[in-house]
Amino acid sequence: MRYAETGxxxxxxxxxxxxxxxxxxPRLMELHLGGLGTSVKLHWDRVPPETKAFDPExxxxxxxxxxxxxxxxxxxxxxxxxxxxxxxxLAYPMMGGFWAAELKYAGYDKIIIRGKSPNLVYIxxxxxxxxxxxxxxxxxxxxxxxxxxxxxxxxxxxxxxxAIGLAGENRVFTASIEQSRSSSSRxxxxxxxxxxxxxxxxVRGTKDVYIARGEEFRELIMGExxxxxxxxxxxxxxxxxxxxxxxxxxGSPQAMKYADEEWHxxxxxxGNARSRRKDFxxxxxxxxxTKSQTSAIKRLISCFNCTQxxxxxxxxxxxxxxxxxxxxxxxxxxxxYVDDLDFTWKILQRATEYGLDSFSTxxxxxxxxxxxEAGILTDADFAxxxxxxxxxxxxxxxxxxxxxxxxxxxxxGVYWAARxxxxxxxxxxxxxxxxxxxxxxxxxxxxxxxxxxYSTNEKISITQMExxxxxxxIPRKEDREEFVKDWPQxxxxxxxxxxxxxxxxxENANPYYPTPEMCCEIVDWMEMLHNVDDAxxxxxxxxxxxxxxxxxxxxxxxxxxxxxxxxxDEAGLKKIVNRSRNLHRAFNNRRGMMRPDEKPPEDHWxxxxxELEENLLTTYYKFKGWNYDGxxxxxxxxxxxxxxxxxxxxxxxxxxxGQD
Amino acid sequence: MAxxxxxxxxxxxxxxxxxxxxxxxxxxxSFHAIPKYSSNNPARSRIQVMTHRxxxxxxxxFAGELAAAECMGRDKYIIDGxxxxxxxxxxxxxxxxxxxxxxxxxxxxKCDMCEENAPGEKPPGExxxxxxxxxxxxxxxxxxxxxxxxxxxxxxxxMGLKHLVDRHGLDTLVDTLARMVERD
Numbered sequence: 001m002r003y004a005e006t007g008x009x010x011x012x013x014x015x016x017x018x019x020x021x022x023x024x025x026p027r028l029m030e031l032h033l034g035g036l037g038t039s040v041k042l043h044w045d046r047v048p049p050e051t052k053a054f055d056p057e058x059x060x061x062x063x064x065x066x067x068x069x070x071x072x073x074x075x076x077x078x079x080x081x082x083x084x085x086x087x088x089x090l091a092y093p094m095m096g097g098f099w100a101a102e103l104k105y106a107g108y109d110k111i112i113i114r115g116k117s118p119n120l121v122y123i124x125x126x127x128x129x130x131x132x133x134x135x136x137x138x139x140x141x142x143x144x145x146x147x148x149x150x151x152x153x154x155x156x157x158x159x160x161x162x163a164i165g166l167a168g169e170n171r172v173f174t175a176s177i178e179q180s181r182s183s184s185s186r187x188x189x190x191x192x193x194x195x196x197x198x199x200x201x202x203v204r205g206t207k208d209v210y211i212a213r214g215e216e217f218r219e220l221i222m223g224e225x226x227x228x229x230x231x232x233x234x235x236x237x238x239x240x241x242x243x244x245x246x247x248x249x250x251g252s253p254q255a256m257k258y259a260d261e262e263w264h265x266x267x268x269x270x271g272n273a274r275s276r277r278k279d280f281x282x283x284x285x286x287x288x289x290t291k292s293q294t295s296a297i298k299r300l301i302s303c304f305n306c307t308q309x310x311x312x313x314x315x316x317x318x319x320x321x322x323x324x325x326x327x328x329x330x331x332x333x334x335x336x337y338v339d340d341l342d343f344t345w346k347i348l349q350r351a352t353e354y355g356l357d358s359f360s361t362x363x364x365x366x367x368x369x370x371x372x373e374a375g376i377l378t379d380a381d382f383a384x385x386x387x388x389x390x391x392x393x394x395x396x397x398x399x400x401x402x403x404x405x406x407x408x409x410x411x412x413g414v415y416w417a418a419r420x421x422x423x424x425x426x427x428x429x430x431x432x433x434x435x436x437x438x439x440x441x442x443x444x445x446x447x448x449x450x451x452x453x454y455s456t457n458e459k460i461s462i463t464q465m466e467x468x469x470x471x472x473x474i475p476r477k478e479d480r481e482e483f484v485k486d487w488p489q490x491x492x493x494x495x496x497x498x499x500x501x502x503x504x505x506x507e508n509a510n511p512y513y514p515t516p517e518m519c520c521e522i523v524d525w526m527e528m529l530h531n532v533d534d535a536x537x538x539x540x541x542x543x544x545x546x547x548x549x550x551x552x553x554x555x556x557x558x559x560x561x562x563x564x565x566x567x568x569d570e571a572g573l574k575k576i577v578n579r580s581r582n583l584h585r586a587f588n589n590r591r592g593m594m595r596p597d598e599k600p601p602e603d604h605w606x607x608x609x610x611e612l613e614e615n616l617l618t619t620y621y622k623f624k625g626w627n628y629d630g631x632x633x634x635x636x637x638x639x640x641x642x643x644x645x646x647x648x649x650x651x652x653x654x655x656x657x658g659q660d
Numbered sequence: 661m662a663x664x665x666x667x668x669x670x671x672x673x674x675x676x677x678x679x680x681x682x683x684x685x686x687x688x689x690s691f692h693a694i695p696k697y698s699s700n701n702p703a704r705s706r707i708q709v710m711t712h713r714x715x716x717x718x719x720x721x722f723a724g725e726l727a728a729a730e731c732m733g734r735d736k737y738i739i740d741g742x743x744x745x746x747x748x749x750x751x752x753x754x755x756x757x758x759x760x761x762x763x764x765x766x767x768x769x770k771c772d773m774c775e776e777n778a779p780g781e782k783p784p785g786e787x788x789x790x791x792x793x794x795x796x797x798x799x800x801x802x803x804x805x806x807x808x809x810x811x812x813x814x815x816x817x818x819m820g821l822k823h824l825v826d827r828h829g830l831d832t833l834v835d836t837l838a839r840m841v842e843r844d
Contacts, residue, residue, distance in 0.1 A: 071690050071700055073683070098682075105701060148714065157712070157745070180713065206703035206763035214690070214697030222687065222793060223784075230795060298716055302681035307795040309679045313716055321714045 015115030033535035034066030053085035065537015069104030091187025096303035097180035106205025142353030143178035163200035165355030181323035185357035212565030251308035335362035489552035684790035724751030
């Protein structure tokens with residue numbers, strides 16, 4: 001009997017149509033848990049470093065997490081992993097919604113897809129029955145409408161469907177995979193899916209998921225965790241939060257519930273992550289934005305087995321309905337310099353049906369506008385483009401998705417487009433890390449914690465690696481004292497002192513405080529928890545992404561033990577995710593990722609400190625057991641039972657004895 | 661016949677507040693697993709959230725009595741412009757659909773308000789588990805007492821005979837029984 005996991009993967013070769021149900025080695029759960037952990041292992045074992053995103057050998061893995069489908073609240077993440085066409089590294093964007101749990105109920109932990117289908121197809125999984133079906137009638141259809149079309153065709157209203165839109169079919173590098181109210185966006189999974197001629201995967205499952213120690217598990221989840229969430233929902237955080245939607249956070253910041261966007265619109269950068277508008281938020285704006293949002297939101301909605309309501313069904317005037325959540329509310333509108341929130345619902349509907357990453361794509365469009373204004377792109381490139389901000393964005397969006405004219409160049413993202421366009425365009429690529437567009441933030445003083453997170457994390461997307469530690473020092477001493485009083489989630493009591501001593505100004509402030517050593521510990525803690533979440537399939541909004549969350553390092557080992565029957569303690573859990581983390585890093589190292597790639601967006605901070613930054617990186621590498629180049633040392637790999645990785649890296653000449 | 665007090669249990673469903681998370685389905689199937697909480701599977705749940713997201717339909721329905729035969733006609737409702745699926749509000753497990761049936765055996769499922777006969781079978785907390793996990797107050801548990809006439813509980817044989825009396829009349833039944841006795 002397998003607990004929490006199903007113990008089976010589906011292996012599908014789209015080129016031959018071969019489908020196999022394969023039992024997995026139970027030891028893999030002990031070594032890597034599941035989700036990201038076991039997916040990374042598959043990529044390491046089976047995808048050699050020469051493989052490129054659009055090679056048939058590039059595995060596209062749809063994975064549930066270890067706890068998906070169990071009664072653990074918010075265990076609903078589908079983790080899609082593949083070599084990204086944009087970064088050439090392993091991307092692993094996750095989505096919430098309902099798909100992963102359904103996959104577990106159908107009897108599978110993962111679907112491993114290789115090869116390319118000769119025609120556009122979709123996969124239909126109904127328990128043990130798995131088919132590859134014709135999808136030619138779905139060509140060009142929207143990623144949202146496709147989901148209902150497939151449910152109708154199958155006469156199976158309970159099927160959960162993950163689908164791509166036109167952007168994925170046309171291999172746009174920022175194409176997403178959409179499902180219910182969620183999307184797997186970052187890194188171009190939709191493009192890889194489109195390249196494989198796979199329009200969608202529909203799944204319906206009616207089998208059991210087993211729990212090893214049920215009563216114990218129930219007490220932890222429906223007792224401890226549920227009680228905590230109820231209490232937090234009634235008592236929002238007041239200290240170290242930037243806005244009401246942030247204080248209400250379990251799940252995503254509650255951007256659908258709250259209309260107050262002063263913090264984002266005045267603090268984040270507009271256009272191509274370019275300029276702040278400190279006076280933007282006025283009383284009139286607040287009124288008009290509240291009115292727009294209230295009229296657009298039909299209902300607040302959830303992901304599977306989650307008590308929170310981060311998403312919304314949008315029904316705005318004659319715009320077809322769609323679902324959305326979180327910061328996408330602002331990305332297009334701010335990138336386009338549009339002051340009217342109505343624009344959001346209109347463009348986001350089109351972008352969601354196209355199936356696009358709503359972080360990267362608006363920046364690409366804003367980048368094009370900048371190049372046009374700078375005379376690098378010309379009237380010929382923009383022939384037929386309306387001149388108003390809104391019209392220009394719709395026009396550019398269509399061009400990118402259809403890969404027409406200048407859109408074909410832009411569809412590869414800012415980094416690649418800048419190099420193709422040349423003529424000084426490279427200077428406008430100022431907000432990417434490892435070729436990937438980042439959040440639209442520009443700040444003054446270097447923040448050592450964010451420096452490390454931006455530079456070194458495999459996720460390459462800041463919104464998904466921070467969380468448990470406040471975003472900035474808490475200005476008032478009394479507030480700091482109050483904040484640390486109730487903080488049981490801390491992995492170690494010493495962090496309280498770090499926070500108490502951390503000030504907004506003076507000696508104990510950024511960039512020299514927290515010290516590099518403290519920064520290592522804090523970043524390592526947050527990264528550890530993100531890796532646990534991503535292996536379990538738990539929404540980061542319930543653990544790693546938020547302050548003082550319901551799930552943390554002290555209750556996770558108990559929950560995992562009760563679910564799986566393994567006897568796991570905190571040290572054991574940390575070791576597992578550390579193992580997967582180092583395997584993940586080695587995988588990317590093997591693809592060429594090295595120290596020079598590990599840097600934040602070029603002008604993220606005005607005030608930079610090259611010596612300190614070097615020191616931070618070196619200290620962090622040492623702390624992680626990595627050598628100067630950022631490659632895990634033989635010793636670190638061996639102590640994590642990754643001797644086979646060390647051997648591989650040695651064979652490739654990437655690790656040399658005695659030179660760590 | 662004597663009047664007695666009967667406890668009436670209701671789960672009031674405020675469907676307008678439902679956000680479609682299906683925590684109720686998960687909790688229900690986990691509680692009714694054997695052994696308790698040892699597995700879960702929403703397809704076994706005695707509460708199902710009927711969903712059509714873009715139509716703004718999220719409708720939790722909990723299983724009622726088995727209907728051995730399907731209805732002569734089907735119902736379809738349009739409320740506030742939203743068209744609900746055929747028999748969308750019906751709580752019965754019936755031959756016309758696969759709802760509220762064990763996925764393997766096809767045996768019918770019925771909500772028991774999480775109250776079973778053996779002691780200690782109730783979930784911790786006095787309310788059905790689906791209600792406990794619904795933090796958006798979609799499912800609201802209510803109890804009230806009503807005075808009802810005491811039911812005369814018929815034995816199995818009596819029940820069968822009563823059915824025959826209803827169908828054929830007492831005289832026919834007595835005659836038939838008399839003939840059967842003679843033949844023996």
